[in-house]
Amino acid sequence: MSEKVLTQKEIDELFARYEEQPIKQEAKDLLNMQELDIIGEIGNICMGTAATTLSQLLSQRVIIGYPKIIVCQQDEVFGSFSTPYLIIEVQFKEGLNGFNVLVINEEEIAIIADIMMGGNGQVTKPVMITEMELSASTEAMNQMIGSSATAMADLFGIGIDIAPPKATMVEDLLNASHTPLPTDKPVVVARFEITIGDIIKTTFMQITNVDAARDQANYLLMKAGACDAENTEEKASDETVIQNFTQTKAPFDLPNLAGALAIPVDLEFSLGKIRCTAGDLAKLKKGDTLAIPFSSQQIKLLVGGIPVALGELQTHAEETKIKISRLYQKSIK
Template structure:
């Protein structure tokens, strides 16, 4: 018997020494996928204007060889490179026909005649869609992990599992596949898959397990609650800024412009009130105040509220393009416009109400 091992024997030895993925890690990967892809579905809904559900994650361990035997039709692959937080690669894979339908919807079609191949224009459009979807997914992952998760711009390519090599994954290497059900109204009823090496999947899941936090599951469906999400996001970001301001007193200079405004028509009583505030300014500066961004309001009868369901639209008392209200501690103090800063919602202040107006509103 020869003392030299064959390549097959070497591969078998390496596999026998590999670390198996645990049930906890599989559950964690499913939860992370459910939350991040739920956020991505919301983004796709906003882009297409059509109801999108990406739900029911199923985690399994397989190999590229088995994938090639099972999935024989052409797919579109999206390489997602994580630059910070969970450094590494994962791949999002969807059917070519689904990608064509999505780009057709984006370009004003109804999805019934999507074409047969991704030309340069469609590929560019799909790349932008995936960039926004993966960006929002990275933001939700940042909140789960408690650390910044950033990604490189996604790269798109055609995938035929029999021929395509993903990163350095060999055909007999174990990989983790997370399959999601993807439904776009009555147009698409398919699946989308996330693929990563087993080693990276274990590292990925361990990152969250080590934080000791339980991921909060998103609802399985996407409904029109963007108004609430903007408000909640703004509240969270402002809380972070207020905490930072408490730790760094130099940040107080940000509020000085409000104190420099002059109001020549204020009566003596209002001026005396300002002096009192100024005398105690040092005591007040470290008091945290909640900031709420209000897009608008609406009134409904109880009957109408009980009839609300998934996909219902609530019309607000504002027009598209109207300024939003900046409310501090329940009091309207400014108006502004919604902006996006590094994948987060924000508000650019365009009008600050005078202190005189605030005082009169309070007395009223």
């Protein structure tokens, strides 16, 4: 089996093969680059929300990068994962059709489970996954997907309901099914770089069926006035992702994706962090002062744990403001 297990470098090469043409040739009649860009934005919003959920569950700072997206056959992407890995799949019941899938590997399962059970995320190798670790990590992934579905409901302005997530642990690459998802069409694969505290930097894979991803993109294009409902309906398949969307009361005349831009987000402000002992904290009392090695000119603004800007703290009369001095690129790590 070891001869067939692919390395992280080989997984990287899967995406490198699509660097110039992210859409596989047989999928070009299903998706175009404009739709793929919008799918990336949808994934960014949803996984940003999921990262916030993971951060709250683990009590760790979680940073998620902007996704790299390709469209390919599912056997190609699943064949690139080194086993064991965990597939968390949800089917949409209401509002959307299709499915959404998260894939994480064995080490990530162990680290997330260890933190959830009160550990520090330091796991020994070889990793041993028991029912306890599997249950804890599955619950984390379930909550991430649930919060992602909520973000999608806000984005599209419709009610969305999902079936109970289905967890599948793939143990043996030789005997693994490389087509575990209920579709024979290409799939949209979004790869996110994720950093959890100072513990791990890894990648999560989010996989969506191509029909659902395409129709999500067209729905937002229609809301933005970039295409009309008639053309969108003609292009939509029998698996139209927005159920009864011609009867939806969501406004379709919002310019520049105003519906997406109206989604509420939590903006966090961070000055920095210092390391101390639990004993130091236990000695604190009212009136004490702490020396910190930071200036008021480096306030960091974060959304879902992702740095978006740097600013300077300013006080005028009784009002405190932050003057933006730098905007981060959305691909910042």
